[in-house]
Amino acid sequence: xVRTDRxxxxxxxxxxxxxxxxxxxxxxxxxxxxxxxxxxxxxRIVGHAQPTNDDDAAVALVNGDAVTLKEFKAxxxxxxxxxxxxxxxxxGLDPNEPTFxxxxxxxxxxxxxxxxxxxxxxxxxxxxxxxxxxAGLHAAIGYDAFLQAWQTENxxxxxxVAAGQVIFGPREFSESAYYQYVVAxxxxxxxxxxxxxxxxxxxxxxxxxxxxxxxxxxNRQLYEKIAL
Amino acid sequence: MVRRRKAVLPxxxxxxxxxxxxxxxxxxxxxxxxxxxxxxxxxxxxNASGTSASSAWKTLAKVNAVxxxxxxxxxxxxxxxxxxxxxxxxxxxxxxxxxxxxxxxSGSKPLIHFGNTSVNGEGFGVRLRNVSYxxxxxxxxxxxxxxTDMRRSGVLVVGEGTGAGNFKHIYIKNIDIHDVFGTDRRxxxxxxxxxxxxxxxxxxxxxxxIENNTVVNVADxxxxxxxxxxxxSGWAHKYDAFKNVVIRGNYVEKIHRDGILVRAAVxxxxxxxxxxxxGNACNVNTGIVNYLDHIAVVAAQWAYYTTGAVFxxxxxxxxxxxxxDGQPWDFDIQVTGSVYQYNYSHNNQGGTLLVMNxxxxxxxxxxxxxxxxxxxxxxxxxxxxxxxxxxNNVIYRSGTQNRALTHANDTGMAYYTNNIFYNGxxxxxxxxxxxxxxxxxxxxxxxxxxxxxxxxxxNPQFVSPNTATGRATADGYKLLSTSPLINAGAAVANNGGKxxxxxxxxxxxxxxxxxxxxxxxxxxxTLLSDDFEDSDISDWTVSGGSWGTATDGSVxxxxxxxxxxxxxxxGNGTWSDYTYSARVKLLTTFGNAGLLFxxxxxxxxxxxxxxxxxDKAELYKKSGGTMTLVSSASCTVNPxxxxxxxxxxxxxxxxxxxxxxxxxxxxxxxxxxxxKIGIRMVSSTARIDDVNVVQ
Numbered sequence: 001x002v003r004t005d006r007x008x009x010x011x012x013x014x015x016x017x018x019x020x021x022x023x024x025x026x027x028x029x030x031x032x033x034x035x036x037x038x039x040x041x042x043x044r045i046v047g048h049a050q051p052t053n054d055d056d057a058a059v060a061l062v063n064g065d066a067v068t069l070k071e072f073k074a075x076x077x078x079x080x081x082x083x084x085x086x087x088x089x090x091x092g093l094d095p096n097e098p099t100f101x102x103x104x105x106x107x108x109x110x111x112x113x114x115x116x117x118x119x120x121x122x123x124x125x126x127x128x129x130x131x132x133x134x135a136g137l138h139a140a141i142g143y144d145a146f147l148q149a150w151q152t153e154n155x156x157x158x159x160x161v162a163a164g165q166v167i168f169g170p171r172e173f174s175e176s177a178y179y180q181y182v183v184a185x186x187x188x189x190x191x192x193x194x195x196x197x198x199x200x201x202x203x204x205x206x207x208x209x210x211x212x213x214x215x216x217x218x219n220r221q222l223y224e225k226i227a228l
Numbered sequence: 229m230v231r232r233r234k235a236v237l238p239x240x241x242x243x244x245x246x247x248x249x250x251x252x253x254x255x256x257x258x259x260x261x262x263x264x265x266x267x268x269x270x271x272x273x274x275n276a277s278g279t280s281a282s283s284a285w286k287t288l289a290k291v292n293a294v295x296x297x298x299x300x301x302x303x304x305x306x307x308x309x310x311x312x313x314x315x316x317x318x319x320x321x322x323x324x325x326x327x328x329x330x331x332x333x334s335g336s337k338p339l340i341h342f343g344n345t346s347v348n349g350e351g352f353g354v355r356l357r358n359v360s361y362x363x364x365x366x367x368x369x370x371x372x373x374x375x376t377d378m379r380r381s382g383v384l385v386v387g388e389g390t391g392a393g394n395f396k397h398i399y400i401k402n403i404d405i406h407d408v409f410g411t412d413r414r415x416x417x418x419x420x421x422x423x424x425x426x427x428x429x430x431x432x433x434x435x436x437x438i439e440n441n442t443v444v445n446v447a448d449x450x451x452x453x454x455x456x457x458x459x460x461s462g463w464a465h466k467y468d469a470f471k472n473v474v475i476r477g478n479y480v481e482k483i484h485r486d487g488i489l490v491r492a493a494v495x496x497x498x499x500x501x502x503x504x505x506x507g508n509a510c511n512v513n514t515g516i517v518n519y520l521d522h523i524a525v526v527a528a529q530w531a532y533y534t535t536g537a538v539f540x541x542x543x544x545x546x547x548x549x550x551x552x553d554g555q556p557w558d559f560d561i562q563v564t565g566s567v568y569q570y571n572y573s574h575n576n577q578g579g580t581l582l583v584m585n586x587x588x589x590x591x592x593x594x595x596x597x598x599x600x601x602x603x604x605x606x607x608x609x610x611x612x613x614x615x616x617x618x619x620n621n622v623i624y625r626s627g628t629q630n631r632a633l634t635h636a637n638d639t640g641m642a643y644y645t646n647n648i649f650y651n652g653x654x655x656x657x658x659x660x661x662x663x664x665x666x667x668x669x670x671x672x673x674x675x676x677x678x679x680x681x682x683x684x685x686x687n688p689q690f691v692s693p694n695t696a697t698g699r700a701t702a703d704g705y706k707l708l709s710t711s712p713l714i715n716a717g718a719a720v721a722n723n724g725g726k727x728x729x730x731x732x733x734x735x736x737x738x739x740x741x742x743x744x745x746x747x748x749x750x751x752x753x754t755l756l757s758d759d760f761e762d763s764d765i766s767d768w769t770v771s772g773g774s775w776g777t778a779t780d781g782s783v784x785x786x787x788x789x790x791x792x793x794x795x796x797x798x799g800n801g802t803w804s805d806y807t808y809s810a811r812v813k814l815l816t817t818f819g820n821a822g823l824l825f826x827x828x829x830x831x832x833x834x835x836x837x838x839x840x841x842x843d844k845a846e847l848y849k850k851s852g853g854t855m856t857l858v859s860s861a862s863c864t865v866n867p868x869x870x871x872x873x874x875x876x877x878x879x880x881x882x883x884x885x886x887x888x889x890x891x892x893x894x895x896x897x898x899x900x901x902x903x904k905i906g907i908r909m910v911s912s913t914a915r916i917d918d919v920n921v922v923q
């Protein structure tokens with residue numbers, strides 16, 4: 001569901017690499033001036049050795065674990081339908097209009113809502129992945145590790161099928177199906193672990209609490225540049 | 229210019245026609261030319277021709293207004309979004325020249341967000357109504373949470389009303405369907421439906437392929453075929469409305485009712501699918517979607533009124549037990565001659581297999597169940613069913629399960645053969661005249677219960693059980709080379725030809741479980757072998773009686789005094805787990821003689837003996853000088869005749885055989901750990917020969 005009442009306190013990082021960032025911004029022309037940042041904000045911009053328009057740049061850090069631009073772009077389209085339904089039903093917007101994503105959907109643009117939903121999804125992904133590792137489960141943390149696991153899985157399946165061996169489930173997972181599959185299996189295993197180790201019977205309540213307590217460091221300049 | 233063009237054009241047409249006719253003559257296969265139409269949600273124009281990317285149409289309503297012809301293609305631009313729109317496709321292709329929907333360009337799949345739209349009170353992303361030879365590819369379809377209570381399907385393939393009849397070749401591939409919520413069981417992600425009243429024309433389909441789709445967060449059913457023949461007595465196709473059905477490689481998750489449900493089909497093939505979170509499992513705001521059906525029972529991947537179904541290479545997990553059921557696999561009502569094989573299930577609340585009434589000749593083989601829960605026990609056979617063949621499966625339980633592992637109905641026979649029941653949890657086995665057990669492995673609690681004359685109760689010795697979280701780690705259910713289950717099973721005819729891992733059947737004698745060991749097998753280590761042909765009995769220690777050799781066909785060890793206790797033993801006091809076999813001939817009527825094992829001294833040993841008084845095979849334990857009869861079984865004892873006796877002692881488990889038949893089985897939780905072998909008799913004379921002890 002779209003959460004309109006979220007009160008997350010984003011911490012904005014500014015590091016000593018502002019100069020490099022500024023150079024990149026100037027060179028690419030992709031960024032506005034830093035003046036667009038809230039001056040009173042104590043937040044900082046995440047600094048990176050790499051250019052921030054690189055797909056590997058971190059849009060956010062969730063308890064220190066990166067959400068990359070590439071990952072953000074990969075997950076965002078799947079949530080379009082949800083935002084379209086919401087903005088249509090609640091504010092009467094027409095998703096067929098070319099202006100739909102920039103139009104105001106209850107005080108913020110449809111695109112902004114899409115990005116918020118995507119960020120929320122990815123925050124949960126990172127928290128779940130890190131918790132799974134802590135629980136001793138096999139879990140890939142971050143998008144590159146996920147992609148690697150996905151490719152390994154498909155290679156393994158292909159190799160087994162070619163060798164006349166039995167596999168179960170799809171011979172080749174699409175990225176989206178593999179994502180669903182991995183998330184579901186991790187949640188199942190975490191539920192078991194929570195029950196056995198913490199006596200916690202409500203996974204949803206537990207993950208919400210982890211989200212509330214998480215430290216989210218957002219690279220707002222990069223985030224604001226993200227478009228469909 | 230104009231006049232010249234007019235003059236030239238007829239000539240060109242004439243030449244073209246001539247060439248075309250020549251080419252047609254050279255090529256006997258006449259392919260329909262077909263036209264490719266482009267649809268671009270952002271840049272298109274419904275007044276354009278639609279026949280190139282630069283003159284694309286814009287809306288799906290434009291597509292819906294066209295009756296397409298064989299060979300046509302309708303391409304939607306990738307990244308495009310069509311909101312409050314749907315595809316209601318018209319026209320039919322022909323054999324070899326279907327009509328194809330696909331995408332063009334790069335980016336995310338074309339998104340059809342059909343919202344709250346409907347046709348005759350029914351919503352869908354794509355509808356193929358009364359048409360044949362269509363292939364739908366690479367779309368994303370959603371409706372979102374809509375307040376209006378009606379039927380909705382991601383892809384609806386329906387035969388109904390004027391134009392209903394016999395349809396062919398519908399392929400649905402690489403479609404991502406999510407967040408579609410319909411009001412009742414006639415709705416779903418991918419939904420085939422022969423619809424109508426008793427007096428309507430009935431519809432059927434031949435050649436259906438549903439492949440590599442994802443269906444997530446959908447009410448009611450993920451993927452299904454359905455016919456109203458079940459409620460129309462005048463319709464003929466309750467059992468065969470759908471022929472040549474292949475459902476392959478789909479991923480189905482968060483479904484309100486069933487995952488993949490095939491009804492009224494002949495020999496459908498359901499393979500390489502994964503279902504997860506099936507049964508009242510939608511993530512949905514019921515404040516908006518307040519009309520979902522009440523769901524009482526679901527299963528994950530199953531058939532109904534179907535013959536010859538093959539379900540293979542599928543995975544099912546987290547199927548929910550609501551008011552009942554909740555199994556991954558289900559031979560449901562009127563399913564016959566069907567097979568589940570090479571499937572993997574785990575974490576399903578209802579158990580592993582449901583078999584309903586009015587079923588017969590179904591087979592469940594080479595499947596692995598890893599910690600399915602047990603809302604209905606591992607197997608649940610409803611009364612009124614027919615014969616069921618259950619072989620070479622692995623049922624692994626290490627949690628808190630406590631319901632029965634096996635089951636029988638009251639009408640057919642259930643044949644459990646070569647299965648491994650690894651009961652690290654709890655739960656009983658069913659014994660019934662409506663079932664047989666043969667060559668199964670029962671490990672853990674209650675292993676003594678099932679009446680299997682050839683059971684093995686030792687540890688199956690899996691490589692690494694309960695580690696199957698992905699395909700690769702299901703290898704944990706392979707057997708170690710030292711497993712007692714290798715070459716220990718019964719041959720099963722028409723067994724499918726390969727095991728769960730693709731190994732050919734059989735490698736030597738059949739193995740028990742889903743894994744046919746293919747490597748070289750560690751040969752048993754022979755600890756002792758003595759046939760007395762050297763007439764040397766000096767390495768036997770005797771106590772009581774008078775011992776010597778006697779020729780009785782061959783040279784034997786013979787005890788010749790029928791008074792008091794006589795014992796002879798040999799071997800190593802450190803021998804712990806072994807199989808001890810020998811031929812024994814009791815010579816005294818109403819006497820007794822038998823095998824000593826884990827013999828420590830005359831006050832501490834086990835004894836498995838034949839007793840002519842009462843015709844019994846008896847298992848004794850002697851500990852601290854106290855002799856206790858711990859198990860016995862009826863056994864015709866014939867003094868003066870040889871009997872092949874065998875005991876297997878592994879850990880706390882002791883099994884005794886006479887002439888190849890298992891007669892006693894006992895578990896000694898505080899047993900003697902190790903000891904020698906021997907022979908003992910009281911007030912009897914007897915001979916022993918061909919002594920073998922193998923590890």
